[in-house]
Amino acid sequence: MxxxxxxxxxxxxxxxxxxxxxxxxxxxxxxxxxxxxxxxxxxxxxxxxxxxxxxxxxxxxxxxxxxxxxxxxxxxxxxxxxxxxxxxxxxxxxxxxxxxxxxxxxxxxQRVAKPTAAQIRQDKRGFVLLRKEIFYQAIQSGYKAEEARTIAEKAVTQAQERVLAQRQAQRDGANAVLEEEAEATGNQSEKEKKLFEQAYQLAEKMLYQDDLFDNNGVKRKIVREDPSLPSLLSSSERLGIWSTLEGTQDRTLSFWTEWDKNAARTMNKSLGPENDFEQQIEWTTSGKQWQYPIDNEFKLGAEANVPFVEHIFLERHLKTLGIPNKGPVAHFMHLVCVGLSKNPYMTAEKKIEHLKWFANYFSKEKQELVHKLHEQEQIAAQNA
Incomplete structure (x- = not known):
C-alpha cells in the first residue's frame, strides 16, 4: 500500500x-x-x-x-x-x-471614500424637501395632484443623475455632454422643462454647496490666510476709533432669531422623528409625556402658587358669606366644605365660587323656612 x-x-x-x-x-x-x-x-x-x-x-x-x-x-x-x-x-x-x-x-x-451615514441621511432629507417643492410648484402651474407627484419624482431623479454626471465629467476634465439632456427634455412641455430645470438647479446647490468647481466647470481659487496681516477680530491692540464705550450695547432683532427657530421647527415636524429619542422629545414637548424628574404638580398653572391650606380649610369663609353657626343650614354647609376639600380636580377659586353660590341660595327667608321645617320634622319624630 x-x-x-x-x-x-x-x-x-x-x-x-x-x-x-x-x-x-x-x-x-x-x-x-x-x-x-x-x-x-x-x-x-x-x-x-x-x-x-x-x-x-x-x-x-x-x-x-x-x-x-x-x-x-x-x-x-x-x-x-x-x-x-x-x-x-x-x-x-x-x-x-x-x-x-x-x-x-x-x-x-479609483478608490473613492464612501459617504458617511450622516451625509446619506442629509441627502435623503434634501431630496424629500426638493420633491415637496417641485410638487408644490407643479400644483401652482395647474397640474393635478397625481400628475404633479409624477413630475416631482421624475424631475428629482433626473436632476440627481444630471448633477452626478456633471460632477464626474468635471472631475475627469471633460466637458459636459448636453446631447442626452436635450433628447431627454425634447418631448416635454415648457412648464415641465421649467420644473425640471428648477429641480436640477436646487439639487446642484444641495449636493455640492462647498464644491470646488463653479457653474462653468472652472476650479475655484482657494484664498489662503495671510499671517502677516493684522486680524481685526483677535487683535489685542485697540484701534482707537471710539473714544468712549459707555452706554454702548449689542442690538439685535429678535424677529430673525424667532424666524430661524420657526423654520427649524417646521422642518422637523415635516420630516418626523428619526429615532425613539426624538420621538420621546417630541412627546415631552407637546405635553403627552411626563417631564423628568416626575412632578405631580406638572403644568398646574396659576394653582402652583396657591398654598395647600386654601383647598382644605374652607369653613373659615362661611362667616363672611352670612351662613349661621348652628342649625341645619350650618350642618349642610359643613358637609359641602368637607366634600370640596377632598376634590383634587377643582381649583381653590372654583371652590370658593361654589360656597358663594350656596350662600346666595340660602337667603334669610330660606334659612328661616329651613329652620321651621327642621323643627316640625323633629316634633313629628318625637310624637311618632
Whole structure:
C-alpha cells in the first residue's frame, strides 16, 4: 500500500495550481486536498487508514489527516522550489514591474471614500424637501395632484443623475455632454422643462454647496490666510476709533432669531422623528409625556402658587358669606366644605365660587323656612 502511495506522488504535480492562489485569485488560502493531491493519492490514503485502523474510526481519521497534511506540505515545498527561479526572473523584468506599478496606481485612483451615514441621511432629507417643492410648484402651474407627484419624482431623479454626471465629467476634465439632456427634455412641455430645470438647479446647490468647481466647470481659487496681516477680530491692540464705550450695547432683532427657530421647527415636524429619542422629545414637548424628574404638580398653572391650606380649610369663609353657626343650614354647609376639600380636580377659586353660590341660595327667608321645617320634622319624630 505504501508503494501505491509513493507511485502516485509524481502524478499529483497537476494540482500545483491549487497552491498558487485562492479560488478567486485574490490571495492565498488553505489549499484544497483534492486539488493539490488528486483522487489517486486520496484513495491511497484512505486505503492505508482502513488497513491500519479498520475498527477505530477516530484513529483512522487522525491517520488520514496526518498523511494528507504531510503530503500537502511536501507538495508546497516542491512547488516553491520549482517556481522560485521563474518568480525572480519575472520581478527583475522592468516591463513587468512598470505594469504592476500602473495597475496599483489605477486602483488607488479609483478608490473613492464612501459617504458617511450622516451625509446619506442629509441627502435623503434634501431630496424629500426638493420633491415637496417641485410638487408644490407643479400644483401652482395647474397640474393635478397625481400628475404633479409624477413630475416631482421624475424631475428629482433626473436632476440627481444630471448633477452626478456633471460632477464626474468635471472631475475627469471633460466637458459636459448636453446631447442626452436635450433628447431627454425634447418631448416635454415648457412648464415641465421649467420644473425640471428648477429641480436640477436646487439639487446642484444641495449636493455640492462647498464644491470646488463653479457653474462653468472652472476650479475655484482657494484664498489662503495671510499671517502677516493684522486680524481685526483677535487683535489685542485697540484701534482707537471710539473714544468712549459707555452706554454702548449689542442690538439685535429678535424677529430673525424667532424666524430661524420657526423654520427649524417646521422642518422637523415635516420630516418626523428619526429615532425613539426624538420621538420621546417630541412627546415631552407637546405635553403627552411626563417631564423628568416626575412632578405631580406638572403644568398646574396659576394653582402652583396657591398654598395647600386654601383647598382644605374652607369653613373659615362661611362667616363672611352670612351662613349661621348652628342649625341645619350650618350642618349642610359643613358637609359641602368637607366634600370640596377632598376634590383634587377643582381649583381653590372654583371652590370658593361654589360656597358663594350656596350662600346666595340660602337667603334669610330660606334659612328661616329651613329652620321651621327642621323643627316640625323633629316634633313629628318625637310624637311618632
Amino acid at each position: 505504501l508503494r501505491k502511495l509513493v507511485c502516485s506522488l509524481p502524478r499529483s504535480r497537476t494540482g500545483w495550481r491549487g497552491l498558487a492562489s485562492g479560488s478567486d485569485g485574490k490571495g492565498p488560502k488553505d489549499p484544497n486536498a483534492k486539488e493539490v493531491l488528486g483522487d489517486d493519492i486520496l484513495n491511497a490514503v484512505n486505503d492505508i487508514a482502513n488497513e491500519l485502523h479498520s475498527t477505530n474510526p477516530a484513529a483512522k481519521k487522525e491517520v488520514k489527516n496526518t498523511l494528507i497534511s504531510k503530503l500537502i506540505a511536501t507538495e508546497k515545498s516542491t512547488f516553491h522550489d520549482a517556481t522560485a527561479a521563474q518568480t525572480i526572473d519575472m520581478l527583475e523584468d522592468s516591463a513587468v514591474v512598470n505594469l504592476l506599478s500602473d495597475v496599483a496606481a489605477d486602483a488607488q485612483a
